[in-house]
Amino acid sequence: MLVIGGGGREHALAWKLSQSPKVEKVFVAPGNAGTGAVAQNVPIHFTDVPGLLAFAVQNRVDLTVVGQEAASEAGVADEFHKAGLAIFGPSRAASRIESSKAFAKALMAENAVPTAGFRSFTDARSARVDLAKRLFPVVVKASGLAEGKGVVIAGTLEEALQAIDDIMVAKRFGAAGDTVIVEDFLSGQEISVHALCDEQTALLFPASQDHKQVYDDDKGPNTGGMGVVAPVPWVTSGHLATIETSVVLPTLDGLRRQQAGFVGCLYPGLMIEGESVKVVEFNARFGDPEAQSYMRLLDGDLFEILAASTKGELSATQVAWHPGTAISVALVSSGYPASYKTGFPISGIARASLEPDVVVFHGGTVADGKVVTTAGGRALYVTAVGSDIDDARQKAYTAIELISFDGMSFRSDIGLRPSPEGLPEITPSKAGERLCS
Numbered sequence: 001m002l003v004i005g006g007g008g009r010e011h012a013l014a015w016k017l018s019q020s021p022k023v024e025k026v027f028v029a030p031g032n033a034g035t036g037a038v039a040q041n042v043p044i045h046f047t048d049v050p051g052l053l054a055f056a057v058q059n060r061v062d063l064t065v066v067g068q069e070a071a072s073e074a075g076v077a078d079e080f081h082k083a084g085l086a087i088f089g090p091s092r093a094a095s096r097i098e099s100s101k102a103f104a105k106a107l108m109a110e111n112a113v114p115t116a117g118f119r120s121f122t123d124a125r126s127a128r129v130d131l132a133k134r135l136f137p138v139v140v141k142a143s144g145l146a147e148g149k150g151v152v153i154a155g156t157l158e159e160a161l162q163a164i165d166d167i168m169v170a171k172r173f174g175a176a177g178d179t180v181i182v183e184d185f186l187s188g189q190e191i192s193v194h195a196l197c198d199e200q201t202a203l204l205f206p207a208s209q210d211h212k213q214v215y216d217d218d219k220g221p222n223t224g225g226m227g228v229v230a231p232v233p234w235v236t237s238g239h240l241a242t243i244e245t246s247v248v249l250p251t252l253d254g255l256r257r258q259q260a261g262f263v264g265c266l267y268p269g270l271m272i273e274g275e276s277v278k279v280v281e282f283n284a285r286f287g288d289p290e291a292q293s294y295m296r297l298l299d300g301d302l303f304e305i306l307a308a309s310t311k312g313e314l315s316a317t318q319v320a321w322h323p324g325t326a327i328s329v330a331l332v333s334s335g336y337p338a339s340y341k342t343g344f345p346i347s348g349i350a351r352a353s354l355e356p357d358v359v360v361f362h363g364g365t366v367a368d369g370k371v372v373t374t375a376g377g378r379a380l381y382v383t384a385v386g387s388d389i390d391d392a393r394q395k396a397y398t399a400i401e402l403i404s405f406d407g408m409s410f411r412s413d414i415g416l417r418p419s420p421e422g423l424p425e426i427t428p429s430k431a432g433e434r435l436c437s
Contacts, residue, residue: 001014001017001023001025001026001027001061001062001063001064001065001303002026002027002028002029002042002052002055002056002059002061002063002064002065003017003026003027003028003029003035003039003064003065003067004028004029004046004052004064004065004066004067004068004071004076004089005028005029005046005066005067005068005071006028006029006030006031006032006035006046006068007032007067007068007288007363007364007376007378008034008288008289008291008292008328008330008361008362008363008378008380008381009067009285009286009287009288009289009290009291009292010028010031010032010035010067010068011028011032011034011035011038011292011361011362011363012291012292012294012295012296012361012381012383013065013067013286013291013295013302014026014028014031014035014038014039015038015295015359015361016295016298016302017065017302017303018038018039019301019302020301020302020303020304021301022301022303022304023303025039025040026038026039026040027039027040027041027042027055027059027061028040028041028042029041029042029043029044029045029046029052029055030042030043030044030045030046032362032363032364032365032366032375033362033365033366033367033372034360034361034362034365035362036367042055046067046068046070046071046074046076047070047071047074049071049074049075049076049079050079052064052071052076053076053079053080053083053085056080056083056085057083057085061085062086063086063087063088063303063306063307063310064076064080064085064086064087064088064089065087065088065089065306066087066088066089066090066264066285067285067286067288067291068285069095069098069099069145069283069284069285070145071089072089072090072091072092072094072095072098072099072264072284072285073092073095073099073145074092075091075092076089077089077090077091077092077095077263077264078091078092086307086310086311087310088263088264088265088306088307088309088310089263089264089284089285090262090263090264090284090285091260091261091263093258093259093260094255094260094261094262094263094264094284095284096260097251097255097262097266097282097284098145098281098282098283098284098285099144099145099284100143100144100179101141101142101143101144101179101181101281102120102143102179102181104281104282105118105120105181105183107251107254107255107258108251108279110254111250111251111253111254112246112250113246113247113250113251113254113279114246114247114276114277114278114279115183115278115279115280116139116183116184116185116186116278116280117183117184118181118182118183118184119181119182119183120143120179120180120181121168121179121180121181121182122178122179122180123168124164124165124168124169127164127168127180127182128161128164130182131157131160131161131164131182132157134157134160134182136154136155136156136157136160136185137153137154137155137185138153138154138160138182138183138184138185139151139152139153139154139181139182139183139184139185139186140152140154140160140163140164140167140180140181140182141180141181141182141183141281142167142173142176142177142179142180143176143177143178143179143180143181144173144174144175144176144177144178144179145176146173146176146177147224149173149221149222149223149224149337150167150172150173150176150177151222152166152167152222153185160182164180167180168180186271186273186278186280187271187273188271188272188273188274188276188420189209189271189272189273189417189420190209190210190212190269190270190271190272190280191207191208191209191232191235191269191270191272192207192208192209192210192267192268192269192270192287192290193205193206193207193208193240193243193248193267193268193270194208194265194266194267194286194287194290194294195248195265195266195267195268196264196265196266196305196306196309196314196319197252197262197263197264197265197266197309197314198263198308198309198310198311198312198313198314199252199256199261199262199263199312200252200312200314200315201314201315202248202249202252202266202314203305203314203317203319204240204243204244204248205230205294205319206230206231206232206294206297206321207230207231207232207235207239207240208228208229208230208231208232208287208290208293208294209228209229209230209232209417210225210226210227210228210287210289210290211225211226211227211228211411211413211414211417212225212226213226214226214332214336214337214411215411216411216412216413217413221337221338222337223330223332223336223337223377223378224288224337224377224378225287225288225289225290225330225378226329226330226332226410226411226414227289227327227328227329227330227410227411227414227415228287228289228290228292228293228327228328228414229293229325229326229327229389229392229414229415230290230293230294230297230325230326231297231325233389233419234419234420235272238275239272239275239277242275242277243268243270243277246277247268247270247277247279248266248268251266251268251282252266262284263309263310264284264285264309265284265285265286266282266283266284267282267283267284267285267286267287267290268280268281268282268283269281269282269283272420273420274420288363289328289330289378289381290328292328292361292381292383293326293327293328293383294326296322296326296328296359296383296384296385297321297322297324297326297385298319298320298321298322299320299321299322300318300319300320304317305317305319322385323387324385324386324387324388324391324392325385325386325387325388325389325391325392325415326383326384326385326392327383327384327385327386327389327392327393327396327414327415328361328381328382328383328396328414329381329382329383329396329397329400329410329411329414330363330378330380330381330410330411331378331379331380331381331382331400331403331405331408331409331410332377332378332379332408332409332410333364333374333376333377333378333379333407333408333409334406334407334408334409335407336377336378336409337377340377340407341407342364342373342374342375342376343373343374343375344373344374344405344406344407345368345371345372345373345405346365346372346373346374346379346380346403346404346405347403347404347405348402348403348404349372349380349403351402352382352399352400352402352403353399355384355395355398355399355402356395357384357385357386357392357395358382358383358384358395358396358399359383359384360380360381360382360383360399360403361380361381361383362379362380362381363376363378363379363380363381364376364377364378364379365379365380373405374405379405379408380403382396382399382400382403383396384396384399389415392415393414393415393416396414397412
């Protein structure tokens with residue numbers, strides 16, 4: 001096996017894959033200090049497609065799993081397919097559903113997938129003129145890949161204009177901001193659903209809920225994700241039926257019609273208000289930190305499931321889940337998601353990992369001899385499973401008290417969002433449903 005990427009998601013995937021009796025060896029490129037404990041790290045960047053392909057051929061890799069979205073945009077799946085190698089991840093054409101929000105919004109409009117009203121802009125002046133005519137709040141998004149941070153919810157015209165300047169003029173997110181989406185603000189609660197796809201069939205994971213803002217009570221700038229809970233108790237089977245018929249299947253159909261059949265993990269972020277479900281955005285890979293919680297709940301062989309997807313055999317595949325709840329809390333460097341310093345030694349990981357039902361996944365870390373140091377904004381993810389959210393929270397935050405590094409911060413309220421008014425908490429999601437077009 002080869003897992004492409006170097007964050008917490010890739011650590012969780014490698015951790016789960018290494019448990020399969022059918023997997024002899026796992027490589028991770030480039031990996032981190034945590035993946036080095038369950039797999040062999042390979043010093044190849046996730047966008048170095050020729051390097052990844054040469055390594056896979058030389059080491060007779062049977063299945064490659066794309067974790068990092070930039071690898072899909074770089075065309076890694078296309079080149080592996082040309083070489084006759086199995087890979088779980090979308091083609092460059094299919095990955096546009098994440099790498100270009102403008103493409104994704106157009107695809108949704110063409111296939112009647114419910115989403116917020118929007119307009120796309122390629123120059124700052126036109127965007128400013130449009131904003132002057134709008135009611136607020138609005139959402140301003142960089143169209144390209146910005147690692148989950150290129151989104152601004154603007155409550156006033158001044159905030160929206162500043163977002164345009166930051167994204168399109170100052171190029172805070174580089175070329176990702178060449179095109180900007182301005183869309184209507186959606187009220188409700190945001191959740192996500194992962195669907196493993198083989199172009200024709202999709203297997204639905206339980207609903208999860210990420211916490212994007214850096215501070216408690218959903219304050220501060222958006223991040224790549226400060227923590228997640230799965231499953232979400234108030235997401236009903238009715239919601240999932242709507243997601244099946246109105247979101248997942250029309251999207252797969254639309255991609256096939258564009259000769260961009262989707263193989264991999266389709267991950268829509270969704271806004272739910274009452275029985276209404278609308279797509280916020282699409283991702284074309286496992287979520288981070290959603291994967292960390294999902295891998296703690298998955299009751300089965302991840303290798304078999306992913307291999308079935310690459311072979312077009314998901315219609316004959318079942319997915320089972322452990323009962324209870326999983327929670328993942330990100331421990332981040334001071335200053336994240338803006339500027340931050342790295343290179344600080346981390347203590348307490350081994351002690352925290354001994355806590356009941358706790359696994360610590362690494363994100364931005366490196367091993368300096370026997371010492372693990374910070375190397376990114378989101379350094380660690382403390383995950384715990386419990387009988388319910390309260391139980392999982394207690395275990396996770398007890399373990400967090402044992403870990404420390406200079407400038408470490410985290411949200412203390414992961415899992416504490418109240419259920420929406422008027423929605424029942426007694427009908428949980430049906431996990432592992434098969435969705436066939």
